[in-house]
Amino acid sequence: MLPFYNERGLEISAILTGNNREYCCGKGSHPYELYLNLAKIEHVTPSGTGSPTNGFADRFRWIVLSEFVPKVFCQKLHATVEALQAAFDRWLAYYNTKR
Known part of the structure; x- marks a missing residue:
């Protein structure tokens, strides 16, 4: 996804994902979160369960x-x-x- 936007010169400021372990581990040390931090992209996750976010x-x-x-x-x-x-x-x- 990120290369697609980069190729078109579009800057990504935030990405919304679920709270799944694929994206975060709650300590800010997950590889996905580390990558987003390096790329200066905010990682947004829904708050609580059943969130309409x-x-x-x-x-x-x-x-x-x-x-x-x-x-x-x-x-x-x-x-x-x-x-x-x-x-x-x-x-x-x-x-x-x-x-």
Whole structure:
């Protein structure tokens, strides 16, 4: 994700993630948090359980899983990650402009 934005000259000031162990360990010493600190990117996590902080991302994930995934995997087997990414890019353009 970060290289995508860097290639386009877009600066990231904050990233919102869950409180999962993949992103943090509560002590500020997780490799992900250390990387964000070095890159001067604020790491934002939802406060408490059931927080609506990430509602947009949760809704988008549900839409991808219910609209894109069944269609793309039932219609055609993609031989490469690049082919799957191209299919997702087409769907995302549709989602952002026509849906």
